[in-house]
Amino acid sequence: MRLIRVDLPSDLERVALVFLSDLHLGDPLHIGPAADKAVGWIAASPERRAILGGDLLNYATKNSKSDGTKDLTIEEQYRMAQSVLGPILGQVLVALPGNHEFRATRDNQLCPAFALADKLGIPYAADGVYIHLSFGKRSTGGGKQHYTIYATHGWGSGKTSGGKLNNLESMTRRVNADIYLMGHGHDPQQFDWDVLDYDPYHQKNVWRQKIGLMSGAWLDWGGYAERMGYPPAAIRLRYVECAAREKSMAIQTYQKRLRD
Numbered sequence: 064m065r066l067i068r069v070d071l072p073s074d075l076e077r078v079a080l081v082f083l084s085d086l087h088l089g090d091p092l093h094i095g096p097a098a099d100k101a102v103g104w105i106a107a108s109p110e111r112r113a114i115l116g117g118d119l120l121n122y123a124t125k126n127s128k129s130d131g132t133k134d135l136t137i138e139e140q141y142r143m144a145q146s147v148l149g150p151i152l153g154q155v156l157v158a159l160p161g162n163h164e165f166r167a168t169r170d171n172q173l174c175p176a177f178a179l180a181d182k183l184g185i186p187y188a189a190d191g192v193y194i195h196l197s198f199g200k201r202s203t204g205g206g207k208q209h210y211t212i213y214a215t216h217g218w219g220s221g222k223t224s225g226g227k228l229n230n231l232e233s234m235t236r237r238v239n240a241d242i243y244l245m246g247h248g249h250d251p252q253q254f255d256w257d258v259l260d261y262d263p264y265h266q267k268n269v270w271r272q273k274i275g276l277m278s279g280a281w282l283d284w285g286g287y288a289e290r291m292g293y294p295p296a297a298i299r300l301r302y303v304e305c306a307a308r309e310k311s312m313a314i315q316t317y318q319k320r321l322r323d
């Protein structure tokens with residue numbers, strides 16, 4: 064786990080966090096125009112930030128479950144990633160690898176997500192990342208607003224939404240944070256809770272909000288997923304909007320149609 068601190072300008076009224084994962088660049092099923100729309104949306108405002116959540120490259124090998132024979136070469140995938148991320152380079156907080164990049168780490172000891180992050184000047188976290196985010200101006204006290212985020216690529220091979228939501232919720236048993244982000248499930252899932260806490264400084268109970276969001280994928284249905292009975296990936300751009308004045312988070316969905 065890597066801890067990083069992100070200090071953004073005090074004139075931001077809100078920050079929208081996108082967990083951009085599971086693009087699977089190089090897979091013939093990757094939906095390029097949809098991913099380009101998502102990246103374009105992030106690039107359009109300085110209030111928007113992205114965490115690269117892994118499975119950015121497909122990186123199918125001879126021994127992997129997905130068939131890589133129709134994929135772009137690894138070199139082409141690597142170059143494609145640089146071009147896709149070009150418009151949002153200054154807005155990416157950190158890059159995580161997914162299990163697809165981890166295939167390369169296992170085989171060659173060089174993770175392509177690390178190589179890409181290093182090339183693009185983006186912080187890299189091999190397993191998971193804890194982010195302390197500060198920005199804007201609180202309505203009381205005048206200081207910046209603070210949020211904590213825990214993110215990792217994700218795990219599990221279940222086919223049901225319930226199983227994926229369980230995985231997302233189980234992050235709260237490992238780490239205490241305001242926001243939990245994961246991908247891998249190719250199925251947007253979420254939770255939004257209030258948890259009772261105690262503030263010893265003011266000697267009173269306080270309610271703390273906790274939000275969890277699993278990102279979707281940028282893949283059409285077919286191949287291994289179809290053969291093995293996995294549901295189609297929902298093509299959605301969901302993000303967590305964090306307010307500056309009052310500490311408050313909301314899961315939002317970009318309303319425009321991304322598929323086609």
Ligand SMILES: [Fe+2]
Nearest residue numbers: 085118247280
């Ligand atoms: Fe994936």
Ligand SMILES: [Fe+2]
Nearest residue numbers: 118161162247
């Ligand atoms: Fe994955």
